Amino acid sequence: MTLFAELQRRNVIRMAGLYLVGAWLVTQVAGTVLPMFDAPAWLPRSVVILLAIGFIPALIFSWVFELTPDGLKRDAEVDPAQSIAPLTARRMDRMIIAVLLAALTCFGFDRFVLSPRREAAAAEAAVQQAGATSKQADAASKLAAAAATPAVDVKSVAVLPFVNMSGDPAQEYFSDGISEEILNALTQVQGLKVVGRTSSFKFKGHNEDLRRIGEQLGVAHLLEGSVRRQDDSVRVTAQLIKAQDGFHLWSKTFERKLTDVFAIQDEISAAIADALSVRILSENADKHDADPAAYDLYLRARQLLAMRTGESVAQSVVLFEAASIVDAKFDAAYSGLARALSLVWSYSVVRAGWDGSERAVHAAKQALALNPRNAEAVSALGLVQVTQLWEWDEGMRNTRRAIELAPNDAEVANFAGDVFRATGDLVQAEHWEQRAVALDPLLPVNFVDMGFLRLSERRCHDAIEPLMRTRAMVPEGWLGLDPLARAYLCLGDFDAAARTIEQSLAAAPSMGPDLRARLAIQSGDRDEARRQIELLQARVQSGELLNYMVAQLCAMVGDYSAAVKHLLLAIEQRDPVLVADELYMLPEDWPDDARLRAVFDHPSVKTLITMRRNSIQSQKVRIEATP
Numbered sequence: 001m002t003l004f005a006e007l008q009r010r011n012v013i014r015m016a017g018l019y020l021v022g023a024w025l026v027t028q029v030a031g032t033v034l035p036m037f038d039a040p041a042w043l044p045r046s047v048v049i050l051l052a053i054g055f056i057p058a059l060i061f062s063w064v065f066e067l068t069p070d071g072l073k074r075d076a077e078v079d080p081a082q083s084i085a086p087l088t089a090r091r092m093d094r095m096i097i098a099v100l101l102a103a104l105t106c107f108g109f110d111r112f113v114l115s116p117r118r119e120a121a122a123a124e125a126a127v128q129q130a131g132a133t134s135k136q137a138d139a140a141s142k143l144a145a146a147a148a149t150p151a152v153d154v155k156s157v158a159v160l161p162f163v164n165m166s167g168d169p170a171q172e173y174f175s176d177g178i179s180e181e182i183l184n185a186l187t188q189v190q191g192l193k194v195v196g197r198t199s200s201f202k203f204k205g206h207n208e209d210l211r212r213i214g215e216q217l218g219v220a221h222l223l224e225g226s227v228r229r230q231d232d233s234v235r236v237t238a239q240l241i242k243a244q245d246g247f248h249l250w251s252k253t254f255e256r257k258l259t260d261v262f263a264i265q266d267e268i269s270a271a272i273a274d275a276l277s278v279r280i281l282s283e284n285a286d287k288h289d290a291d292p293a294a295y296d297l298y299l300r301a302r303q304l305l306a307m308r309t310g311e312s313v314a315q316s317v318v319l320f321e322a323a324s325i326v327d328a329k330f331d332a333a334y335s336g337l338a339r340a341l342s343l344v345w346s347y348s349v350v351r352a353g354w355d356g357s358e359r360a361v362h363a364a365k366q367a368l369a370l371n372p373r374n375a376e377a378v379s380a381l382g383l384v385q386v387t388q389l390w391e392w393d394e395g396m397r398n399t400r401r402a403i404e405l406a407p408n409d410a411e412v413a414n415f416a417g418d419v420f421r422a423t424g425d426l427v428q429a430e431h432w433e434q435r436a437v438a439l440d441p442l443l444p445v446n447f448v449d450m451g452f453l454r455l456s457e458r459r460c461h462d463a464i465e466p467l468m469r470t471r472a473m474v475p476e477g478w479l480g481l482d483p484l485a486r487a488y489l490c491l492g493d494f495d496a497a498a499r500t501i502e503q504s505l506a507a508a509p510s511m512g513p514d515l516r517a518r519l520a521i522q523s524g525d526r527d528e529a530r531r532q533i534e535l536l537q538a539r540v541q542s543g544e545l546l547n548y549m550v551a552q553l554c555a556m557v558g559d560y561s562a563a564v565k566h567l568l569l570a571i572e573q574r575d576p577v578l579v580a581d582e583l584y585m586l587p588e589d590w591p592d593d594a595r596l597r598a599v600f601d602h603p604s605v606k607t608l609i610t611m612r613r614n615s616i617q618s619q620k621v622r623i624e625a626t627p
Contacts, residue, residue, distance in 0.1 A: 007063075009085060010075060014092040015062035016055075021096055023051040025103035032106065040239075040248035156193035156219040157272060159183040161204040162236070163226040175227035176201070177299025178236065178261070180306075182223070185269040187375075187409040192273070195219055196410030196440025197306060214243020217441065221249070223272065232258045232292070238268050240275055249275045262289045294327035298336060305340050308445060309477070310347040310508075316340045324366070334367035335377035339411070342380045345388070345576050357388040357574075375406035383415045386422050387579045392607050395419065403432075410440035414449060421453055422579045424612030429453055444473045444480065451483045455582040460490035478508035485515050486582070494523045513539070514549040521556050529557055540566070548575040552584060560593045567599050574604070585612055 007013050030047045066075045067088050159182055164175035179200075186194045195217045203213055210222055225238035239251035250271050254264045290298065301319035304312040320337035323330060341360035361384055367377035379402035385395030399419045406412045417433035420426070433453055436446045447466040454463035464487050470480030481504035488497035501515040517532035533553050539545040551566035570578050584590055586609065587600040600609055 010063055010066065011085060011089050011092060012059055012062045014089055014096065016059055018092055018096050018099065019055060019058045021099045021103055023055070025099055025106060026051060028103055028106040032109075040251065042247075152214070152218055152220050153193045154220050155191055156195070157186065157221040157223055157240070158195040158200045158213070158217045158219045159186065160213070160222055160224040161201050162224070162238075165226045165228040165235075166230065171229055173300050173303045174229055174296070177302055178227050178265070179225075180302055181299075182238075182265050182268055184409075185265055186272065187406050189269065189273050189408075192408060193219065193439070194408050196436075196443055198444075199440045199442035201306075202442045210241060210243055210246050218438070219243060221272075223268075229258070234258050234261055234264075236261075236264050236268075240272055258292045259289065261292075261295065290323075290330040290332070291327040294323045294330050294333060297323035297326065298330070298333050301333075301336055301340070305336065305343075308343075308347065308479075313340055313343055313347050317344070320363075324363075329370055331367040331370035331374050331377070334363045334370070335374045335380065338364035338367060338377055338380035338384075342384045342388075342415075357384050360384045361389065373405055375402050375409060375412055378402040378405060379409075379412045379415045382419055386419045388574060388576045390574050390579070390604055390608065392423065392611060396423065408439065410436050410443065410446075413439060414443075414446060417449055417453070418580075421449075421456055421582075423608065424585060424615035426453065426457055426615070429456075442473065444470045447473075448480050448483060451480070451487065452580075452582045455483065455486060455490065456585065458490075460487050463487040463490075476507075478504050478511055481507065482512040482515070483582075485512065486518075489518055489522055490583075492522070494519060513545065514553060517553050518556075521553065526557070529553075533557065537562075546570060546573050546575040546577065548577040548581070552581075555591050555593070555596060558591070560591070560595055563593075564595050564599055567596070568602075571599070571602050571604050578605070579608070586616075 027044075027048055030044050034044055064074060065072045066078050066083065066085060068078060068084060159179050162175045162179045164172050166174070180197050183194060183197055183200065186192060199217055214220065214222060220243055222241045222243050223238060224241065225236060228235040233255070234257075235253065235255045237251070237253045240249045241247065242249060252268075252271065254267065256264055297319050301316040301323060304316035304319065307313075317337060317340045320333055320340055323333035324337060327333065338360045341356045341363065344356050360380060364377040364381035364384070367374045368381075371377075378398050382395045382398030382402055385391040385398060387395075389395075396419065399416050402412050403416055413432045413436040417429045417431075417436060420429035420432060430453060433446065433450050436443070437450065440446060447470045451463045451467040451470070454460070454466070464484065467480045467484040467487060471484070474480070481500055485497050485500040485504055488494075488500060497519055501512070501519060504512050504515065513536060517529055517536065520526075520528035520532055533550065536545060536550050536553065540547055540550055547566040548570035551563050551570055554560070554566060555563035587597045590596050600606065
């Protein structure tokens with residue numbers, strides 16, 4: 001008997017067919033059913049590998065054994081006259097046909113019913129997330145690699161933007177907001193490094209390799225997921241992944257009413273904390289569950305605030321206020337309002353009569369009355385008190401308190417850097433600006449503030465590098481151009497300064513109104529300097545500008561009487577530019593005129609000058625004591 005005939009007699013060929021058809025059926029079922037239970041990606045692959053491994057043993061088993069009325073026996077022990085192999089063959093034929101039909105049915109259902117649905121959902125997500133360009137992604141990759149620290153903390157995570165699966169592009173703010181709120185909750189986890197929103201969201205709409213994302217952001221873990229909102233229900237799927245190998249540490253799907261969205265965020269945060277063996281601060285357990293309408297307004301406001309333009313920040317103020325009106329117990333709406341109001345002057349020219357500072361303080365205090373541990377409110381309060389209200393001691397206390405509450409919050413670190421720079425503690429300013437960069441390495445404003453800090457340290461050449469990073473991140477718009485022009489002026493590179501000034505004013509005509517006058521003064525064009533100063537004085541008279549910039553320019557051209565007049569008005573107005581000025585931090589930085597120096601004995605600024613002197617002196621002592 002030939003080998004082929006013997007294979008047929010022992011039903012080995014039929015066993016091969018039955019096994020392959022059965023394996024196909026199992027693979028189809030696994031590929032359809034396992035994703036419904038959010039099974040990790042390695043599980044379906046494991047099923048296929050196990051089936052492949054089992055194929056040869058199944059054939060060997062069929063060769064060696066035969067099914068008889070008395071059970072399985074070795075083929076050599078069965079009398080050919082008593083063999084029921086032909087009957088077994090017919091049964092196997094029927095089984096092959098039945099299993100094949102089942103596999104074809106499963107394949108057809110998946111191919112023509114389930115697959116179109118999955119493709120439609122994926123298409124929706126792709127359309128909604130196609131805003132960022134591949135060019136920006138490449139630039140972001142290079143910049144993050146340069147900014148990230150070489151050692152990756154095992155207890156670190158980045159929250160990637162959750163995919164909007166709602167079928168409505170207008171719901172994009174909701175999925176982004178859920179991601180940001182989970183991120184904010186994780187910053188309250190003790191011992192956990194959490195990358196800031198801007199850096200994490202740089203990868204929205206890009207199918208980047210997870211290992212590469214982890215390397216660029218300097219984290220060991222990534223949280224990704226999707227959000228589907230329908231009427232008053234929400235479905236959130238989240239999964240925690242090891243960036244190095246893509247291994248899923250945890251995944252879960254939540255289907256709740258919209259009113260329970262806060263519980264979902266808390267459960268996800270708790271699960272991640274448990275997976276990474278870190279502890280959530282227990283004081284956050286009793287936070288208020290906001291009204292759904294207020295929460296919706298709040299998420300829209302967060303999205304606008306994150307855009308960081310003059311228009312978007314102003315619009316976020318309106319929505320935060322609306323959210324606080326809808327739900328007067330929603331502390332996050334008040335703290336968001338306080339943060340937005342604290343930033344308004346940074347993204348637009350502050351006019352005379354602006355009451356944003358007082359409104360920011362009121363909003364922060366309302367948030368803290370509802371939740372004394374609201375770090376965002378404490379941080380915004382500290383910044384406003386130091387830079388805009390000149391309540392130096394109280395502002396410093398609140399800044400330190402915010403650091404204690406949220407040492408892993410990138411914006412808290414950034415605000416702390418601004419406060420320490422304003423009060424002259426450039427060592428602490430350096431520490432917290434570097435911390436902000438580490439926590440949010442792709443947030444352009446972090447590098448802008450680093451550039452301002454370098455100017456305060458008179459390291460004008462070193463200021464250019466972080467500012468050029470900012471320009472690479474946001475080549476459109478004005479961000480980074482104003483301090484870059486000031487750095488070129490500091491270096492005496494008037495050609496580069498002139499180009500940068502015109503580029504800045506073309507992008508944002510209202511920002512950096514003093515730059516042309518500074519260029520004219522420093523390059524020796526006295527007539528143009530006078531003309532520019534007169535234009536600015538007219539804007540001050542109309543209430544369009546505050547006084548500090550003009551005071552400085554008048555002093556630079558030797559018009560000390562006008563300089564004193566504008567400087568006293570700036571003190572009366574509590575002009576925030578006076579505190580934020582990176583070059584004229586002490587009276588001796590001004591021209592040597594007794595009238596000018598005497599102004600700094602004014603009670604409103606004397607405390608600030610004393611704080612700055614003490615900080616600078618202590619830094620000199622530390623430097624001199626360093627071996």
